[in-house]
Amino acid sequence: MLHMHEVRGSSPLAPTIKPRGSAKKMAETIDYKEQIQKLIRLQETDSEIYELQSEKDSFPEKIAVLDGMLEKKKNGMNEAEEKLKQLQVKNNDKDNELKSCEDKILKHEGELAQIKTNKEYKAMLEQIESVKADISLLEEGIIGIMDEIEAAKARCEEEKKLFEEEKKKNNSEKESIRNEEKQVDARLNELKGIRGELKSGIAEDLLTRYEKIRENRGKYAIARIEGDCCGVCNMTLRPQVINEARLQKGLVICETCSRILYSDV
Numbered sequence: 001m002l003h004m005h006e007v008r009g010s011s012p013l014a015p016t017i018k019p020r021g022s023a024k025k026m027a028e029t030i031d032y033k034e035q036i037q038k039l040i041r042l043q044e045t046d047s048e049i050y051e052l053q054s055e056k057d058s059f060p061e062k063i064a065v066l067d068g069m070l071e072k073k074k075n076g077m078n079e080a081e082e083k084l085k086q087l088q089v090k091n092n093d094k095d096n097e098l099k100s101c102e103d104k105i106l107k108h109e110g111e112l113a114q115i116k117t118n119k120e121y122k123a124m125l126e127q128i129e130s131v132k133a134d135i136s137l138l139e140e141g142i143i144g145i146m147d148e149i150e151a152a153k154a155r156c157e158e159e160k161k162l163f164e165e166e167k168k169k170n171n172s173e174k175e176s177i178r179n180e181e182k183q184v185d186a187r188l189n190e191l192k193g194i195r196g197e198l199k200s201g202i203a204e205d206l207l208t209r210y211e212k213i214r215e216n217r218g219k220y221a222i223a224r225i226e227g228d229c230c231g232v233c234n235m236t237l238r239p240q241v242i243n244e245a246r247l248q249k250g251l252v253i254c255e256t257c258s259r260i261l262y263s264d265v
């Protein structure tokens with residue numbers, strides 16, 4: 001209280017002078033060493049956010065791939081069912097043909113009794129034989145179709161099994177993607193909080209610069225000096241630049257990529 005009273009009473013000009021004075025003082029007292037450390041942590045946080053966001057962005061595609069595989073199995077099952085249906089229709093047609101042949105024979109056999117001449121009788125017998133030959137061919141065909149139906153039924157079962165298996169896999173993998181997404185979202189929220197805290201401790205112009213570099217250069221805005229090179233663009237730095245970065249008395253920028261430089265040594 002005493003201190004405040006003294007300040008207030010010191011000069012009526014104090015309020016106008018004070019902001020200018022304090023701003024200057026702030027610029028002078030920026031602890032670049034500390035600021036750089038915060039920027040490094042901010043960049044680590046942003047990199048993790050970037051990785052997690054990319055992971056999150058990949059989920060819809062992963063789900064689409066899973067659904068595509070399920071769709072393929074479903075199509076396989078539908079095709080097998082369609083093939084079975086076609087064979088059953090074919091089998092019915094052959095059965096009907098067989099039945100009509102058998103009717104034809106019965107009819108011809110009935111007609112035989114009314115035939116007067118040997119020639120006509122012989123011709124009718126020949127016709128009957130020819131229909132019998134048709135029947136035998138039809139029966140052979142039907143046996144073949146029956147075999148095909150058996151095989152098609154087995155394929156249907158197999159395709160159905162594959163579809164059910166894929167459905168299970170689809171469900172469980174989607175479930176694990178959803179769980180993963182929950183974890184990613186939780187971590188992203190956490191990181192957003194961390195980011196906010198870090199940001200509040202970084203000087204505004206430094207933060208603006210950081211954001212601008214990231215906007216233009218992507219993932220990295222701050223680069224560690226590796227040997228005598230910028231750790232991100234790999235260009236050789238002038239010894240003076242390296243010295244300035246080691247001293248950490250002010251902002252040091254890579255002359256090639258414009259990233260903020262820092263030195264571990």
Ligand SMILES: [Zn+2]
Nearest residue numbers: 230233254257
């Ligand atoms: Zn560089």
